[in-house]
Amino acid sequence: MSELPDNPAGHICLSFDFDGPSLWMQRRSTSPTPVSRGEFGAVAVPRILKLLGGRNIPCTFFIPGHTIETYPDVCRMVADAGCEIGLHGYAHEFNPGLEEDDERWALVKSIELIEGLTGSAPVGYRAPSGDLTDQTVELLLEHDIMYDSSLMGHDYAPYRVRTGDSFPDDQPAQWGAETNLIELPFSWTLDDYVYLEFVTFRRMLMPGLKRPDDMFANFSDDIRWMVRDVDQGVCNVVFHPQVIGRGHRLMALERWLDTMAELGVNYARMDHVAHAVRAGRQFGVE
Ligand SMILES: [Zn+2]
Structure with missing residues (x-):
């Protein structure tokens, strides 16, 4: 598959x-108000598809199996719009807290659901709440998943995920072996959730509610730096429909896409990048 154009910018x-x-089930918050925050995601998805479709911008959705079963019509719209659909757990399970059998069940079940929706097996995975274990990596490889997007070890260059790292207190880090799982790294700095979402936890508060233009200013400079200093960089930006889908944020997203259009960057689905990495193409060269 060579659906990724050569683009030095x-x-x-x-x-x-x-x-x-x-997302709220994972936090045991299933009273009406948190559930309704999740419900809003289904309102927002058609808005996002319309906005991106109008600009012919391809994208990737990571959808938990639970969402596919709860909102089949909205998920059908995502598939019909030509978006890639990747794995994101069944009920947004936090991997480090799972028994192996439960993690395997969630993976197998959500692979089946995505296959049922799109007609082909998913190749990408993003860990719910962003944490992997060695067991997660092995399970993904067992099920022919090509890439993960949960780690932060680089910003513009895909790399290979390791397993078996260890961190003795009295020695340097002992790096484990690289696997065939490709990492398309993300970062909280390129994720709308931490900038914008107001969340109270039992012992802390995530204030969110920043001006979206300030968030997008950060995103823009990450991408300007890539365009200027990196050859064939790949920058992964993470949104959540339940966060970005409100009017003032969608307006800011549109303005940001206008700004990006002046930089000569190419928009790509993550599976297309992963295929190109597998084919030996070099990305993120400094
Ligand atoms: Zn999530």
Whole structure:
């Protein structure tokens, strides 16, 4: 598959984690108000598809199996719009807290659901709440998943995920072996959730509610730096429909896309980048 044009200025992968209520289930917050925050994601998805479709911008959605079963019509719209659909757990499970059998069940079940929706097996994975274990990596490889997008070890260059790292207190880090799983790294600095979402936890508060233009100013400078200093960089940007889908944020997203259009960057689905990495193409060269 060579659906990725050669573009020295670089590539942007827009991704949308369509968590729906599963994000709140993970936190045991299933009273009406948190559930309704998740529900809003299903309102927002058609808005996002319309906005990106109008500009012919391809993108990737990571959708938990629970969302596919709860909002089949909205997920059908995502598939019909030609978006890639990647794995994001069944009910947004936090991997480090899972038994192996439960993690395997969630993976197998959500692979089946995505296959049922799109007609082909998913190749990408983003860990719910962004944490992997060695077991997660092995499970992904067992199920022919080509790439992960949960780690932060680089900003513009895909790399290979390791397993078996260890960190003895009295010695330097002992790096484990590289696997065949390609990492298309993300970062909280390129994720709308932490900038914009107001969340109270039992012992802390995530204030969010920043001006979206300030968030997009950060995104823009990350991409300007890539265009200027990196050859064939790949920058992954993470959104959540339940966060970005409100009017003032969508207006800011549109303004940001106008700004990006002047930089000569290419928009790509993450699976297309992963295929190109597998084919030996070099990305993120400094
Ligand atoms: Zn999520």
